[in-house]
Amino acid sequence: MLLLALDTATSAVTVALHDGDQVVAEESLVDARRHAETLTPMIASVVAGARHRPADLTAVTVGVGPGPFTGLRVGLATAVTLGLALDIPVYGVCTLDALAHAVALRPGSPAKFVVATDARRKEVYWAHYRTNDGFPQRVSGMPQVSRPADLSDEIRALPAAGRGPLLYPDCFASALQPLDVPAGALAAYAVEQLRTGGELLPVQPLYLRQPDATPSAGPKSVLPR
Amino acid sequence: MTEPLIIGIESSCDETGVAFVRGNTLLGDVVASSVEQHARFGGVVPEVASRAHLEELIPTIRRACEESGHRLADVDAVAVTSGPGLAGALMVGVASAKALAWALDKPLYGVNHLAAHVCADVLDHGPLPEPTVALLVSGGHTNLLLVRDIASDVVELGSTIDDAAGEAFDKVARVLGLPYPGGPHIERAAAEGDATAIRFPRGLTSRKDLERHRFDFSFSGLKTAVVRWVQERERAGEPVPVADVAASFTEAVADVLTRKAIDACREYGVGDLQIGGGVTANARLRALAQERCDAAGVSLRVPRVRLCTDNGAMVAALGSQLVQRGLAPSSLDLPADSSMPVSQVKAD
Numbered sequence: 001m002l003l004l005a006l007d008t009a010t011s012a013v014t015v016a017l018h019d020g021d022q023v024v025a026e027e028s029l030v031d032a033r034r035h036a037e038t039l040t041p042m043i044a045s046v047v048a049g050a051r052h053r054p055a056d057l058t059a060v061t062v063g064v065g066p067g068p069f070t071g072l073r074v075g076l077a078t079a080v081t082l083g084l085a086l087d088i089p090v091y092g093v094c095t096l097d098a099l100a101h102a103v104a105l106r107p108g109s110p111a112k113f114v115v116a117t118d119a120r121r122k123e124v125y126w127a128h129y130r131t132n133d134g135f136p137q138r139v140s141g142m143p144q145v146s147r148p149a150d151l152s153d154e155i156r157a158l159p160a161a162g163r164g165p166l167l168y169p170d171c172f173a174s175a176l177q178p179l180d181v182p183a184g185a186l187a188a189y190a191v192e193q194l195r196t197g198g199e200l201l202p203v204q205p206l207y208l209r210q211p212d213a214t215p216s217a218g219p220k221s222v223l224p225r
Numbered sequence: 226m227t228e229p230l231i232i233g234i235e236s237s238c239d240e241t242g243v244a245f246v247r248g249n250t251l252l253g254d255v256v257a258s259s260v261e262q263h264a265r266f267g268g269v270v271p272e273v274a275s276r277a278h279l280e281e282l283i284p285t286i287r288r289a290c291e292e293s294g295h296r297l298a299d300v301d302a303v304a305v306t307s308g309p310g311l312a313g314a315l316m317v318g319v320a321s322a323k324a325l326a327w328a329l330d331k332p333l334y335g336v337n338h339l340a341a342h343v344c345a346d347v348l349d350h351g352p353l354p355e356p357t358v359a360l361l362v363s364g365g366h367t368n369l370l371l372v373r374d375i376a377s378d379v380v381e382l383g384s385t386i387d388d389a390a391g392e393a394f395d396k397v398a399r400v401l402g403l404p405y406p407g408g409p410h411i412e413r414a415a416a417e418g419d420a421t422a423i424r425f426p427r428g429l430t431s432r433k434d435l436e437r438h439r440f441d442f443s444f445s446g447l448k449t450a451v452v453r454w455v456q457e458r459e460r461a462g463e464p465v466p467v468a469d470v471a472a473s474f475t476e477a478v479a480d481v482l483t484r485k486a487i488d489a490c491r492e493y494g495v496g497d498l499q500i501g502g503g504v505t506a507n508a509r510l511r512a513l514a515q516e517r518c519d520a521a522g523v524s525l526r527v528p529r530v531r532l533c534t535d536n537g538a539m540v541a542a543l544g545s546q547l548v549q550r551g552l553a554p555s556s557l558d559l560p561a562d563s564s565m566p567v568s569q570v571k572a573d
């Protein structure tokens with residue numbers, strides 16, 4: 001097995017390669033504005049650095065968000081095209097779940113925590129997790145988008161990973177690492193789900209918001225009143 | 226030896242297009258449009274367009290493969306619109322094209338959308354005469370170009386200083402109570418109308434404007450004049466002669482576009498004019514262009530309507546020209562450039 005993992009739903013562009021036993025290569029770059037430019041060169045670098053060729057890949061896994069839309073779509077468009085061109089399966093993982101897995105993989109990680117990432121417009125994407133045998137489980141249902149000040153006291157009291165607590169320190173009790181999702185954790189999460197028959201998602205973006213647009217009204221009068 | 230097989234990917238506005246071209250021959254051409262999703266907004270909503278591109282991307286590539294009888298593995302080079310256009314929309318196509326080029330280990334060409342419009346016609350009428358003057362008119366652009374070499378020497382003579390011609394059609398359609406997109410509905414209404422009924426203004430054609438804006442266009446004043454004319458009738462409680470307004474408006478647009486295009490041919494001593502872009506679907510524009518080209522001794526080239534609107538075919542056609550002329554491919558870190566200048570035919 002050679003699984004390529006990538007995510008562009010947080011401020012990082014991140015790519016990793018997993019051989020079924022472990023992460024064999026990983027690269028990340030924090031630059032929220034250059035996802036489209038940097039992703040494929042990074043994939044090329046990670047795969048070549050591990051002395052593999054594109055045709056060696058056996059599967060792709062991609063973070064399907066939630067995250068800022070433009071960057072998110074770069075990752076998804078890349079992943080589905082690789083799947084088609086190389087004729088290999090593509091698996092979706094909720095980006096917040098992958099970030100939660102990165103938290104859980106760290107020694108001394110808390111049993112209960114929140115992942116809260118930057119949703120722009122003064123909001124965060126968030127979900128509440130509990131670890132079970134070192135594997136994170138979402139206890140708050142589907143990820144949500146909220147103003148941090150509107151989160152319940154119970155959620156705000158938990159330590160939080162992601163950029164939420166960095167951006168809104170008054171709204172979270174304490175901050176956890178990492179700030180952005182690392183593709184190595186995404187890869188490990190997908191491999192674990194594949195191994196145990198756990199759930200992976202269809203490769204469709206989790207937008208959680210409707211496009212901003214208002215149906216057009218009639219033409220304004222151009223005549224003097 | 227057979228010529229290289231090029232796949233072209235287009236996602237700069239509201240059409241997801243994928244096509245295969247070998248040499249100057251079109252082998253498969255599939256377009257998925259999100260135009261209906263924009264109708265109730267009265268114009269293209271960038272986020273709606275970007276979402277639709279991602280949804281349609283893989284189905285469109287698959288259908289283009291089926292239509293062309295080729296597999297992706299047969300491709301020799303990947304061409305993609307890298308600009309100008311809507312940034313978020315462009316990024317979907319650019320990301321996909323990069324992934325494709327890397328997975329197939331083939332060169333990637335990021336190409337200019339406007340230069341690609343000019344190139345579409347090689348698929349219908351063979352090699353482009355050079356130099357040629359090109360007039361591109363759509364909902365997103367209105368440009369007059371001097372093309373000395375389609376791969377490396379394209380100069381913008383002028384462009385719209387406000388609305389694109391196609392936008393004016395949409396806005397006038399709205400004031401006349403016709404649906405979006407306005408072009409086809411205005412054309413249908415105009416068929417019954419008198420084009421000389423109302424003398425609407427021709428933007429940037431006065432002597433003073435011609436000094437500074439000889440080859441530029443302006444449709445904002447025309448649009449406002451039409452809206453004012455219609456609203457005055459409505460306020461007076463008079464019926465609005467929709468057909469006459471549509472025909473007279475169309476005449477004003479077609480008159481300015483063709484007049485300036487012919488003027489450019491004369492100024493630069495160019496004997497060929499090529500028109501493209503979605504507004505080229507308008508029969509009156511095509512007819513007037515033909516009439517004026519005949520009178521000026523200029524030969525006119527217009528691709529079939531399907532190749533005038535946005536599609537992957539024109540992108541593959543330009544990619545094919547770049548490959549045939551031996552140009553170096555673009556880098557895998559090429560950006561989606563929403564304001565890519567037309568002088569830049571290929572991204573570095």
Ligand SMILES: [Zn+2]
Pocket residue numbers: 338342363365366502534535
């Ligand atoms: Zn166009």
